[in-house]
Structure formats: C-alpha cells, structure tokens
Amino acid sequence: MYGTRLRALSIATLVTLTGGFALAAFYAPEDADQGFMQKILYLHVPLAIAALCGFIFAGICAIQHLRTNEFRWDLRSYVAIHVSLIFGAAVLITGSIWARASWGHWWVWDEPTLVSFLIVFLLYATYQPLRFSIEDRDKQSRYASVFAITAGAFVPLNFLAVRLAQSYTHPRVFATANGGLEPHMKVAFYVCLLGMALLYVTLWKYEMAAKNTRMQLKALRRRLGGDIVAPPRRSAQPTMESA
Amino acid sequence: MRRAVSAVLRRDLRIETRTPQVVPGMALFSISAFVVFHFALQARSVSGNLAAGVLWVTLLLAAVLGIARQFVADREEGGFEGFLLAPVDRTALLVAKVASLFLFLVALELVAVPAFLIMLLGPSPVEFWRLLLALLLADAGIAFVGTLVGALAVQSRARDLLVPLLVLPLLVPLLIGAVKISAPVFGAPVAAARWPWVLALYDLVFGLVAYAVFDFLLED
Numbered sequence: 001m002y003g004t005r006l007r008a009l010s011i012a013t014l015v016t017l018t019g020g021f022a023l024a025a026f027y028a029p030e031d032a033d034q035g036f037m038q039k040i041l042y043l044h045v046p047l048a049i050a051a052l053c054g055f056i057f058a059g060i061c062a063i064q065h066l067r068t069n070e071f072r073w074d075l076r077s078y079v080a081i082h083v084s085l086i087f088g089a090a091v092l093i094t095g096s097i098w099a100r101a102s103w104g105h106w107w108v109w110d111e112p113t114l115v116s117f118l119i120v121f122l123l124y125a126t127y128q129p130l131r132f133s134i135e136d137r138d139k140q141s142r143y144a145s146v147f148a149i150t151a152g153a154f155v156p157l158n159f160l161a162v163r164l165a166q167s168y169t170h171p172r173v174f175a176t177a178n179g180g181l182e183p184h185m186k187v188a189f190y191v192c193l194l195g196m197a198l199l200y201v202t203l204w205k206y207e208m209a210a211k212n213t214r215m216q217l218k219a220l221r222r223r224l225g226g227d228i229v230a231p232p233r234r235s236a237q238p239t240m241e242s243a
Numbered sequence: 244m245r246r247a248v249s250a251v252l253r254r255d256l257r258i259e260t261r262t263p264q265v266v267p268g269m270a271l272f273s274i275s276a277f278v279v280f281h282f283a284l285q286a287r288s289v290s291g292n293l294a295a296g297v298l299w300v301t302l303l304l305a306a307v308l309g310i311a312r313q314f315v316a317d318r319e320e321g322g323f324e325g326f327l328l329a330p331v332d333r334t335a336l337l338v339a340k341v342a343s344l345f346l347f348l349v350a351l352e353l354v355a356v357p358a359f360l361i362m363l364l365g366p367s368p369v370e371f372w373r374l375l376l377a378l379l380l381a382d383a384g385i386a387f388v389g390t391l392v393g394a395l396a397v398q399s400r401a402r403d404l405l406v407p408l409l410v411l412p413l414l415v416p417l418l419i420g421a422v423k424i425s426a427p428v429f430g431a432p433v434a435a436a437r438w439p440w441v442l443a444l445y446d447l448v449f450g451l452v453a454y455a456v457f458d459f460l461l462e463d
Contacts, residue, residue, distance in 0.1 A: 066459050123412035126405060133399035143395055146456045147409075150391060153452045154413055161416030161441060165423065 006205060013202045017195030023188035037101040042189060044094040046196035047087050048117060052155060054084035054200060055124065059152020062145035074141040074238045077148050079207045081127050083200060088121045116162040123151055131236035141238055215239065247331035251339035256346070258316060265312050266350045269305040273355035276301040277362050288365030294429035295422045298359050299381075302348075303414055305355065306385050309347050311406040313340060313393035327461060337390060337457040344393075345386040352378055366430045377424040380442040384417045387449040394460045417445055 024042035031038035058080035065073035095114045100106050109115060130147055134140040259265060280297050281287075289297055317323050326336055356378075360368065368374070389410065396405040420442040423434040 066456070119412050119415050123409070126408040129401065129408070130395070130399060130405055133401040133405065135400070136398075139398055142459050142462065143398065146391075146395060146459055149456055150413075150449075150452055153448055154416075157445060157448055158416050161419050161445070164435075164437070164441060165419045 006202070006209065009198070009202050009205065013195065013198040016191065016198055020188065020192035020195040023191055028185045028188040029182060034102055037098065040094055040098045040101075042192040044091060044098060045189070046193040047094065048091045048113070049193060050196045050200040051084045051087035051091055052117075052120070053197075054080045054087065054204075055120065055155055056152055058084065058148050062148035062152070065141065065145045066149070071141060071238055074145060075208065075211060077145060078131075078238050079204055079211065081124060081148065083203050083207065085121070085124055085127075086203075087200065088117070088124070091117060092121060112163045112165070113159070116159045119158055119162070120151075120155055123154065127151075128236045132234070135234060137239060140236075144238075211237070244332050244335055247329070247335035248339045248342070251326070251336060252342050255339065255343040259343075259347070265309050266347050268312075269309050269347070269351040270354040272308055273301050273305045273351065274358050274362075276304065277359060281363065289363050290365040290429055291431040292422070292426050292429075294364055295426040295431065297363060298356070298425070299418055299421050301359070302352065302355060302381075303385075303411070303418060305351055306348060306389060307407050307410055309344065309351070310385075310389035310393045310410055311396070311403055313344060313390065314397040315402075318397050323461065333458045333461050334454065336461065337453060340390045340393070341386045341453070344389050345382050348382045348385060352382075364429060368428045369430070370428055374425045374428045376439060377421045377442075380424075380439060380446060381417055381421040383446045384442065384449060385414065387446065387453045388413050388417075391449070391453045391457065394457065417442065420445065 021042065024039055028039075028042075030036060058077045061073050061077035061080060065071075065077060092114075095111075095117070096106050099108050099111065099114070127144065127147060131140050131144050134143055277297075280289075280301070284293075284297075314323075317326070327333075356374070392406060392409045392413065396402045396409065399405055420438045423438040424442070427433045
C-alpha cells in the first residue's frame with residue numbers, strides 16, 4: 001500500500017527540487033547585502049518548515065494511535081519523527097553556515113527561530129532513547145505516542161515564547177518566508193518549498209514501504225517455519241506484534 | 244473523585260513526612276548549587292538578570308530531582324496496581340501527583356529562595372511580589388510537565404537519564420517567562436507586562452495536555 005506511486009512521486013520530487021534550486025540560482029536576483037550566500041535561504045527555510053510540519057503530523061498520528069490503538073498509526077508517527085529529525089539536523093547545519101557567513105559566528109542567539117528550532121530538536125532527540133528504553137512493546141508505542149502529542153503541543157508554544165523573548169531587543173534581521181521577499185525570489189522560494197515538502201513525503205513513504213515490507217517478510221518467514229527467524233531484538237522501532 | 248485525590252495526596256505527603264527524601268534532597272541540592280555558582284562565577288554576589296538566571300537554573304535542576312523520584316515508589320511498591328484496581332477515575336492520580344509535586348516545590352522554595360537572598364544576592368530585593376507571582380506560575384507549570392514526564396519515564400530502564408533530557412527542553416519557555424517576570428526583583432529593568440499571561444498560557448496548555456494523555460500512561 002505504501003509502495004504504490006513511489007516512482008512517480010520520486011520523479012516529481014527530483015524535478016521540482018532541481019527546478020526550484022535552478023530557479024533560486026539563476027532566476028532569483030542576488031541579495032543586495034548578503035550576495036550569493038543568501039541563496040541558502042532556499043534550502044534552509046523549506047527544510048525547517050518541512051521538519052516542523054512533520055513533527056506536527058507525527059503528533060496527529062499519535063492522537064490517532066491512542067484513539068484507535070492501531071499500530072499503523074504508531075508506525076506513521078515514528079517514521080515522521082525520524083525523517084523530521086534528519087531534516088532538523090540539516091536545518092541546524094545550514095542555519096549555522098548561514099550565521100557564519102552573514103554574522104561571522106557559527107551560532108548566534110539573536111535569531112529566535114533558529115534557537116527555538118534547536119530546543120525543539122533537542123526535545124525530539126530523546127524520542128528514540130525513550131522508545132528504546134521501554135521494553136514492553138505495547139507500552140513502548142503508547143508512551144511514544146504520549147510523548148509525540150506532548151512535544152507536538154510544545155512546538156508552537158516554544159516558538160511563541162522564544163520569539164517574544166527577543167523581538168523587542170533585536171530586530172528581525174532576515175525576512176521571514178513571506179515577508180519582504182522580492183517577487184522573483186518568492187517564486188523560487190515557493191517552488192523550493194514545494195520540492196522540499198515532496199522530498200519529505202517521498203522519504204516518509206519510502207521508509208513506510210520498507211518497514212511494511214520487512215514486517216510482511218518476517219510474518220511470512222514465521223509462517224514457513226520458525227527456525228530461520230532470529231529471536232526478536234530489543235529495538236526502538238514499532239513492530240507488528242504490538243498491534 | 245475528590246476523596247480519591249485527597250487519599251492519594253495524603254499518602255504521598257505521609258510517605259514524605261515519615262521518611263523525608265525528596266524535599267530535603269532538593270533543598271540540599273539547591274544550596275550546593277549556590278556554592279558551586281559562587282565559585283564558578285567567581286563572584287561574592289550577583290544581581291540583575293544574572294541573579295534571576297542563577298536562581299531559576301538552580302530551582303529547575305532541583306525540580307528535576309523531584310520529578311525523577313515522583314513515581315518511583317508507585318512503581319516499585321505496587322502503587323500503580325493498587326490504584327488501577329480501585330474503582331476511581333484515573334485523573335485522580337494525575338491531580339494528586341500534580342498537587343504533591345506543587346507542594347514539594349513550594350517547600351523547596353521556602354528553603355532555596357531565602358538561602359539565595361542570604362548567600363548570593365547583592366542588592367536587597369524590590370517588589371518582591373513579582374518573584375512570588377513567577378514562583379506560583381512556574382510551580383504550576385513544572386508540576387504539570389513534571390508529572391507527565393515522571394509518569395512517562397518511570398517505566399523505562401533509563402529513567403534517571405531520560406527525565407532531565409525530556410524536562411529541560413520542555414521547560415525552556417517556562418524558564419524564559421519566569422526569568423522575565425522575576426528579574427526586576429533583583430534590579431533588572433522591568434520586562435513587558437505580557438509575561439505572566441504567557442506563563443499562564445503555558446500552564447493551561449500543559450494542564451490540558453496532561454489531562455488528555457495521562458490515562459494512556461496507566462493502562463496495563
């Protein structure tokens with residue numbers, strides 16, 4: 001079910017993302033003060049938006065999991081957080097490079113969005129240790145969902161608090177996604193955003209398909225004869241047995 | 244519901260008064276932390292934003308100690324099973340645990356705040372009610388988040404590792420608000436008036452989240 005239309009989706013992602021970066025490189029004008037370095041905006045901001053939407057999506061899946069008690073929702077939530085964490089690491093790295101290029105420091109505390117993002121990232125980084133340290137499969141998935149819901153509620157609250165803490169002392173240095181971007185830049189930015197969203201969905205579907213296939217394979221092997229099946233290892237991943 | 248809450252709360256308070264463990268631990272930790280801050284900062288006294296930061300970091304880390312201990316007795320001595328067997332609403336356990344953590348935090352602050360005023364604070368405090376307001380709002384928030392995280396982490400094998408990792412990022416917005424509200428007491432300029440509202444919003448959101456998801460942490 002998750003393997004369908006993967007090829008079409010991958011091609012669409014590739015085309016949109018390449019097109020978006022091409023637009024960003026050749027169509028959008030160079031920024032007056034930051035020059036070429038400003039182009040990292042087209043990578044950094046879409047990554048961040050995709051990662052945050054992924055965290056929220058994981059929280060919604062977790063609510064569904066607690067309501068229906070179906071393991072598929074737990075798997076969806078797990079994969080969404082997994083992909084978002086990878087995107088999140090990329091956001092922090094690109095943000096750091098951007099800060100170095102425009103302010104001369106690898107890390108600045110004046111940029112509330114990046115600081116909030118770090119806090120959110122640190123919180124979600126404990127998701128997998130939490131899962132791994134609970135042995136009972138059923139409990140593991142339930143507790144992971146509780147965590148995903150709590151953290152999902154925390155994301156907007158955290159952004160509000162960090163933004164309020166700094167907005168009066170420091171002006172916003174960068175234009176936000178839709179504020180003050182020049183029209184050509186805006187077009188390139190939205191194409192990049194769409195491409196990154198597609199990339200997220202593609203990666204999410206790939207991982208879902210892989211995990212589902214592996215589970216089905218395991219179930220088939222078990223039906224054929226239990227000898228070849230290795231005993232279940234402790235792991236942070238959701239498994240079919242927990243359903 | 245009210246009887247169940249008061250029964251669990253009385254039990255927790257009785258355990259703590261018979262073999263004091265959590266509150267003395269937190270209080271001693273806070274005083275040690277002030278000593279450590281004195282040497283680490285190389286300062287006889289602190290004031291302004293730095294003072295607020297030292298006080299709140301200490302209180303937060305002390306609260307982490309209390310949060311990690313919160314459900315240990317329930318798990319090891321069969322308190323969860325006993326509670327689940329009783330024909331009462333599961334929210335009663337949440338309410339009682341939030342109340343007991345709140346009371347423990349107040350007890351901690353009765354020791355830690357005077358100790359801070361005597362040991363580290365330079366200027367004499369002004370407009371002390373700001374600090375009381377911040378303590379009240381922050382304690383409520385720590386109690387909600389702490390109870391949720393304590394219940395989440397108690398079933399895992401890496402409990403002592405997970406509690407600080409989970410609690411500290413979750414409490415960052417609360418810390419920002421508490422510092423902003425209470426810094427004027429120690430001589431910093433007064434921050435915007437909206438911070439008590441931000442903290443109240445934080446308390447409300449996490450109170451509702453805890454109420455919504457706590458039941459799922461008890462199922463067995």
